[in-house]
Amino acid sequence: MSTSISNQTLVHLAEKYGTPLYVYNFNTIERQYKKLQSAFEGTNTRFFYACKALTNINVLKYVKSLGANIDCSSINEVKLALKAGFPAKRILYTSNGISFDEIEVAKELGVYINIDSLSNLRKFGEAFGDQYPVGLRLRPNIMAGGNLKISTGHENSKFGIPVDLLDDILTIVKAYDINVIDLHIHTGSEIKDVGVFVKGIEVLFDLLPHFPHVKVIDLGGGFKVPYKKDEQGTDIDLLAKEVFDAIKSHPNALGRSLEVWFEPGKFLVSECGTLLTKVNVLKKTKTTRFAAVNSGFNHLIRPMFYDAFHQIDNISNENGEVGNYSIVGNICETDTFAWERPMNEIKEGDILAFRNAGAYGFEMASNFNSRYKPAEVMVLNGNDALIRERDQFADLFRKQIEVL
């Protein structure tokens, strides 16, 4: 049985559940996880799903059932992961800029923690000394990723403790006898060049002799997936080979058996997701022909926020004559999904499918313009199920307090 979802099925789902609608093919998540597993087979590697990409509880449970671990970027994500059934030892909390209270809670819950500031490292030492193992989120001063907004390892980035502050790190670690077991970096998103990960290994291995208890090298996430038809993603087989070649041949690794951790978010869930929208109106101007859909950056902000490209298909008219259309939303803001994009002829009422919308799609959705967040549907082995209801009117003022 084919596990991809046909356009005909997508149109059927749009009719069944209404639009706008996020559809996730869970079999694609499995396919992506298996790619990682087979590329890294026989190596000492663990994968932590960076769940901020998509946190629907069913996605978390499914990822858990595949055998993956989970990486969280807030204490609430840690609690969601526990709710989804992950044991504490499969949960990693990679923090940035957080209050020390959250680290105390994470320690109480027994999860792995990566600390990203000298200030929190000192507080950690004062509170727990050598009682609880901990990781350091470091900033390696490497420029990587699709664009500056999603690049996190460069020298103007807020993320991590800059590696040039090694002396200060060591002073604190020694003062409190802190048990550092993991060195972490995450340099950005959409990193196609596996050389970036090899560079990261070099930076971390330079530091290794200073941290005798380190057992884990965590290289973060950021694997690229293809958004355009002829685009290439990160070559995972090559990544596995280069990473382990670099580790094997490194003199500082001798005598230590290191585990390698990765934190893929987008790689696991981007391609599983499709946002289905309906064309409200067609409008012709002097410069272009607009197709306005019943969505906007309130549902999928990546095109506007990151200038991201999403493939858009008119699945109601797959064989229609191709012409250029500008695909926009219905929000009172400029919310252009695509400008002058070749599309099969569009009529009002047609269903447009936005591909590759699983990661940072619904997760970054809002109620801007007092519009409803979309519903979410899971498809697994060809069976569909609603996994989040569409908002209703009452949801828009559920937390408001009428005092007048």
Ligand SMILES: *Cc1c(COP(=O)(O)O)cnc(C)c1O
């Ligand atoms: C966001 C994030 C990731 C995942 O990034 P992707 O580009 O989705 O793979 C991994 N690690 C950390 C610490 C992150 O903040």
